[in-house]
Amino acid sequence: MRALVTGAAGQVAKAWIAAAPPTWTVTALSRLELDIGDEAAVQAAVERARPDVVLNAAAFTAVDLAESDADAAWRVNRDGAGHLARAAAHLGARMVQLSTDFVFDGLSGEPYAPGATTAPLNVYGASKLGGETAVLEAAPGALIVRTAWVYSGHGANFLTRMLGLMAKGGEVRVVCDQIGCPTSAATLAAALWRLIGREARGVMHFTDAGVASWYDFAQAIGEEAFALGLLRGQPKVLPISARDLPTAARRPAFSVLDKTLTWAILEGPPRHWRAALRDVLATMNSGAG
Ligand SMILES: NC(=O)c1ccc[n+]([C@@H]2O[C@H](COP(=O)([O-])OP(=O)(O)OC[C@H]3O[C@@H](n4cnc5c(N)ncnc54)[C@H](OP(=O)(O)O)[C@@H]3O)[C@@H](O)[C@H]2O)c1
Structure with missing residues (x-):
């Protein structure tokens, strides 16, 4: 079987290729090698590779x-995705598109199901949602x-980024009022291959198991990296509000995705995000990452 991956x-592409x-x-x-915003180049690349599956990780x-x-x-996010989906559909190849929790506004108190109402808060989320629509229209x-x-x-x-800041010593301030699911590119890559193997279609959600704030994630990075000897001291991580860290783009305060459907297809949830984090850090520590 042949696959073509962009970006x-x-x-994510690197992890997917490795897996x-x-x-x-x-x-x-x-x-x-391929700018997915260039429709003619996309058509030519897909025709050359004659893939069974196209993964758009760009x-x-x-x-x-x-x-x-x-x-x-x-x-890139809407038009490029559409170009790829059209080229894939033309050849009868299956199209796999990556999208984001940022298609949601984060106002829900419960995990977002694939069919939940989308309402992106920023251009990135809106353009990725545009990509979903363009892909489903073409393929x-x-x-x-x-x-x-x-x-x-x-x-x-x-x-x-956190490891870089923590290695410098001093305090690291991290947002504690945005909640989501940290996801290892390696677990995502393995799940994508399994979903492809099961010929899954439609909109699905995948992250590692569990829920965290960015602060929780940073705290875990510090603890696990210190325990492994990747950091010389135990870093001090301080919780701050997103209000204290103004950014150009607004971000959802709660973007936990409901993975019930995906986990049923994959016959069980992936490991908890903290176990996946430990694996990634151990690989970095061994010099293989
Ligand atoms: N990272 C996350 O937290 C996250 C969360 C949710 C969803 N996703 C989605 O997961 C997918 C993979 O993201 P990632 O984390 O692997 O991001 P990434 O590391 O930034 O990789 C994206 C790649 O796309 C390339 N790219 C940008 N414009 C392109 C174009 N016109 N044509 C071809 N390639 C182009 C980038 O190249 P340059 O670096 O040279 O620009 C980069 O290598 C994306 O669809 C993203 O929206 C990511």
Whole structure:
């Protein structure tokens, strides 16, 4: 079987490529090799690779920058996703699109089901929602997986940023009134392969199990990294309100996703986010991450 993945230098794409089952051949195209906003280039790349599955892991993910560069965000997150879905559908390939908890406004007190009302608070979320619509219009059998708070041991993400700050010593102030689900790129990648194997379609939610604030996540990073010897001292993490950390983009205060449907297909929940975090840190500690 053949797969094509876009945004191949990103953290989710890298984890997905690393987790590819041996029976799959993956063509991995980074932004430099394929700009998904270029429709003709997308068509040519998909025709060349003749994939059975296309995973779109490319996205404009700079949430705050998207507020001032909305055209760029829409071009990649909506238009690029649509170009890929059309090219995939034309060849009879299955389209898999990644989306985000930021399609919700965070005002709910309970986890968001895939069919819950969407109401993005920022340009990034709106453009990703536009991507979902564009994909489903072009390829009604597509699989759309919304995920959240993704991190890995390399690249720029919350884990690597926190470790950098904590290594400098001193206090680290982290928002305690935004609640979500930290998700390891590795667990997400494994789940995506299993969903593909089960020919899942429609909108699904996947994150690691459990719930946390950014403060809880940072505190756990500090404790686990110190225990593993990745940090010389136990860092001091202080909770602050999102009000005290103004950002260009508004973010949902509560974006826990309801994963009941996905977990039924996967025959059980993934591990708790803290266990997944421990694994990622252990891999970094061994030098393999
Ligand atoms: N990270 C999270 O917390 C999170 C949460 C929910 C959903 N998601 C979704 O998960 C998916 C993967 O995200 P990620 O965490 O792996 O993000 P990432 O590490 O930022 O990777 C995204 C990749 O897309 C590339 N890209 C940007 N514009 C492109 C274009 N026009 N054509 C082709 N590639 C382009 C980027 O390249 P450059 O770096 O060179 O620009 C980058 O390598 C995205 O759909 C994202 O919306 C992520």
